[in-house]
Amino acid sequence: MQINLYKKPVLFAIVSAVVILIGTIATMFIPMLTPQMHPKLENLKPYTPLELMGRDVYMKEGCHYCHTQTVRPLKTEVMRYGEYSKAGEFAYDHPFLWGSKRTGPDLARIGGKYPDAWHYGHFEDPQKFFPESNMPKYGWLKNNPINPSEAEASVKALGFPYTKADIEKLKGKNELDAIVAYIQVLGVAVAKKPSDKPKSDMTQNPLIGNKEAIAIGKKLYDTNCAACHGADGRGGIGPSVVDNVWLNKEGEVGDGFIYAIIAEGTSTGKEIEGRIAKGGMPPYASQFDENKIWAIMAYMNSLKK
Amino acid sequence: MQEDLDRIEDFEAKETKHSLPIGWLVLFWGLIIWGVYYLYAYTPAFSGWSQEKAYEESIKVGDKK
Amino acid sequence: MSTDYQFDNQTVNGFIVSSIFWGVVGIVIGLWISIQMWAPSWNIPPYFTFGRLRVVHTNGLAFGLGLGAIFGIFYYITMRLTKRPLMFPKLARFHLYLFNIAIALAALSLFAGMNQSLEYAELEWPLDIVVVIMWVIFAIVIFGTIIKRREEQMYISLWYIIVTVVAVAILYIVNNLAIPATLTKSYHLFAGVNSANVQWWYGHNAVGFVFTTPILAMFYYFLPKSTGIPIYSHRLSIISFWSLVFAYLWTGAHHLVYTPLPDWIQTLGIVFTMFLIAPSWGSVVNGYYTVASDWSKMRTNYLTKFFILGITFYGLQTIQGPTQGLRIVSQLIHYTDWIPGHVHMGTMGWVTMTAAAAIYYVVPKIYNTTIYSEKIANIHFWFVLVGQLIFSITMWITGIQQGALWKATNPDGSLAYTFMEGLVKNYPYWQLRTLGGIIFTVGMLFFIYNIYMTMKKGKTLSHEKA
Structure with missing residues (x-):
């Protein structure tokens, strides 16, 4: 039997095709016919x-x-x-x-x-x-x-x-x-979950005026924040971080408020302490630990002068 | 131009034609046995494992720390 | 025994020359994009940005260099093993022209950004039709010749040739099913998870039936031919062949580990991928045992080391790849530079090494001469070996480093590195990779020079009239 196969090219080609099709059918054709390969989230919209x-x-x-x-x-x-x-x-x-x-x-x-x-x-x-x-x-x-x-x-x-x-x-x-x-529509069908631990136990920036922290904060600010908020903090794509307008409303806010914006970001329509966000600020809590966020804020604070 | 034709006998060794090195056989069957184990361990229908569950586990472990 | 008819050497020769030409194009673009990785100013929009060039690089080398050499050498081997000239020699010649037209149009259309965005199946639908026609012609010539053969027994190389012709046809047609919108734009017939499953079933088997089975066909033919030593075990060849062909088609999902593809398909993919180590090493062991009957061939016959190093990288490749597929490893290294590192060890170490040796064997034969310089062939060997090793090793290191940085966390649980902090740590390795590429390219230039001089030295090319 075996010897015949290697002397019969057409039969050999047919047998090879069958061998090839076994794995193909098992892992590709059969799944394709089942609903598990065609799921759709309810709020998923076709592309405009x-x-x-x-x-x-x-x-x-x-x-x-x-x-x-x-x-x-x-x-x-x-x-x-x-x-x-x-x-x-x-x-x-x-x-x-x-x-x-x-x-x-x-x-x-x-x-x-x-x-x-x-x-x-x-x-x-x-x-x-x-x-x-x-x-x-x-x-x-x-x-x-x-x-x-x-x-x-x-x-x-x-x-x-x-x-x-x-x-x-x-x-x-x-x-x-x-x-x-x-x-801008990539991945929006899945609701964003709030990041793990956006909150700090402190409500006052413990690093204000700390020279070392300001130096660290400057480095982080320049590479992560300056493109939108300007190297001098006076704004650009994003708003100024050295004035006293926060979420489009004038009036001083506490350090905890700013911390929350950096950690959690803003999404459109989100309300923080009676102020409504326009959105656009990404959350940084997973990238920066608490000290880094306070350091950035210490640097922002130093820019005010 | 003339060229010597290939002789199929020159391509296949005679004495060792049917040899299968023992180490290779161990590898062959070993991989099949390992495959059966892995298939069992990581197929939701068999062992209950799933990548979602594994993920949920991994964040629970993180919380305990 | 000798014969009074002539083989169709001009078509074989045409494919080899075309293959080398497209190889140069592909390698130059490869060097270029390797520089773009660390020097973005080397992007020249719109045609010469990384996103456009990368695909010309992969297609140019896989299909221009790779398939070109495969077509030529398949015709050469098939004529010898069937002891007859090609059936339909004019059709084979047309195949050569069509191949070059197709690759040229492919390159132009990819520069222009016509891209189906399926890896290794990027060509838009009109070109897909050209490719299918070309493949049908190839199949007619190969099967016609084999069916009308003058040697009853089919040698192993012919098995690999037949399975390549059959498998690529199935793979290519299914994955390229698309909904055309305009002449230059189409959309994959399949969507989402299903599209991913079809694409990587195709994608991994394109590797299997373009970079593996055809090269094994060459290996099993040219190793005994150039050394004069017969293949060690026929039984091992048989088991390796069928288990390779059976297992390959299950493995595509290892490209989709931890994606939304159902877990069971991923797991099957991983299991069969690991199993592939066995048939792959069947060929490796068979090659080693063959040469083991006379290791002095490594010194006395300059081609032996190409084949033995080639099959060694094939062996390393087939351990590396399956290991990368395991969930525990995939977690760390998927999407890192180790993936292109893996691909390049296969293509630069195994495919190019073996195909170059086959060309070294074939060209003097069809020009009725001897190789121009064994010394240059040895220089070529060492350059491509060192270049490839620098390339592969730097990619391993930077790939593992990338994966580790992405996973690293601070004591408080937050991520230790931003994406950018991880990226900049790649730059020194990417620069080294360019150096490896340059060394490899120099090696290939020695190869091309040697082949060119051999052709020049050779007497008149025997013509195809039988």
């Missing part, structure tokens, strides 16, 4: 034409070669990026863009973390935000207009709902607008 065009730009520019889009259920990973990825989040992703390499950070929970202006600025010049970043500059995307008829062909091909007005709105939009729109 603009978002889909942004996703196309993401694919075209090969963003997925350096950025992943899946947070693994591992403790430090959830701390760094946010809630781990759920199967039901990706129902409209043709194809999935989970990636295989993190030269840059994971983007599964990037949506809503920073304001649009942050992304426009960062695409334009990543090194302005992170001087040692190796990300290429992508400001030139704004020179490429979105083609509304191509966008319509795409949403049609995927069967996503859209209106004529959606397509009309694309006129005048460019690829940079589109990719920012896409980035």
